[in-house]
Amino acid sequence: LHPPLPSYSVLLTPSSMANRASLNTSNPGIKRILSEVKKMESDPCPEFEAHPVENNLFDWHFVLRGPPDSPFEGGLYHGRIILPAQYPFQPPEFMFLCPQGRFEIGKKICLSISQHHPELWQPGWDIRTALTAIQSFMPTPGSGAIAALDYTDEERKNLALKSADSSKNSLRACEMLDMFTRIFTEKPNRSSGGAAASGSVAASGPPAVRSSGSGGEEGAVQSRGDK
Numbered sequence: 001l002h003p004p005l006p007s008y009s010v011l012l013t014p015s016s017m018a019n020r021a022s023l024n025t026s027n028p029g030i031k032r033i034l035s036e037v038k039k040m041e042s043d044p045c046p047e048f049e050a051h052p053v054e055n056n057l058f059d060w061h062f063v064l065r066g067p068p069d070s071p072f073e074g075g076l077y078h079g080r081i082i083l084p085a086q087y088p089f090q091p092p093e094f095m096f097l098c099p100q101g102r103f104e105i106g107k108k109i110c111l112s113i114s115q116h117h118p119e120l121w122q123p124g125w126d127i128r129t130a131l132t133a134i135q136s137f138m139p140t141p142g143s144g145a146i147a148a149l150d151y152t153d154e155e156r157k158n159l160a161l162k163s164a165d166s167s168k169n170s171l172r173a174c175e176m177l178d179m180f181t182r183i184f185t186e187k188p189n190r191s192s193g194g195a196a197a198s199g200s201v202a203a204s205g206p207p208a209v210r211s212s213g214s215g216g217e218e219g220a221v222q223s224r225g226d227k
Contacts (some may be wrong), residue, residue, distance in 0.1 A: 029087050033057045036126050046190075049083070049183035058083040061176050063167055063183045064131055065159055066100075068190055070139040071153040075100060075160035076183060078167035081127060084115065091121035094134065097174075098166040099159050101151030102138050110146035111137065145193065152209045 024030060034057070040049040040050055050062035066072025077100045082093040093115045096103045102110045110116040113130050118221060142148030151159070159166075171177040 020057065029085070029089075030057065032088050032126075033083065034129070039128070044182065045128065045132075046186065046188055047135060049132060049180050050127055051176070051179045053174075054092050058085070058087070060125075060127065061097075061171065061174060061179075062131060063171075064135055065183075065188055066163070067135050067138050071156035072100060072102070072138050072160055076164040076167050077163055078170045081130075088123040088126065091115050091118055092127070092130065095147075096129070097170045098163060100138070100163065101156040101159050102149055103151060104147045107147035109148075116146065 025034070033052070037052060037057070046065075048062055048064045050060055053059045053061065060083065062079050064077045064079065066075030066077065077096055078098045079094065079096040084090040084092065091114055093108050094111070094113075095106055095108050097105060099105060106115070108116070109136070112120045113125065113133055142150040168177055168184070171180055173199060
């Protein structure tokens, strides 16, 4: 019933954009991404950490804390973001690269902020906003959406306990573990409202996120509870 882990070679597949050495900094999309990199560094969010790979600004990895008061609490989950060439006018792709019991590993997840729903994406949203929204969405039912899973609370709690090691292993395979020292060593401080209280998210809050049910998208993955 549980999907198999993907080969780590899949995690290393580069997207089609050029490396930083050949960046056209007059390009609005590249300027926007560089601005987001600077914001992440100057105003880090305690709920997640995200960085582009060394030679590709359009290929990001993140580690996200599990949302509080949920079976994911205490978890540290590694994932990947692929930005389209038209970013920020088109939405990113998101996937998780370690087990968490909510989304299939290595599969593009279907959310209203993802490439599955470009008609709902707003250019004012950014990586920071999207990660905040994904965190808030994790405790919701999978309900047969694409790449969704409905593990039991107990299974999710067990995966949360193992998630730091799982994420370190997948980051190590991607040669990015050294970039994520902060999230693995810093104690979360959620007294001020978590991710929504930090940086650009505080101004407008995360977008309302939804996924498409099994009747809303062709080829939707059935949730574990439906099998």
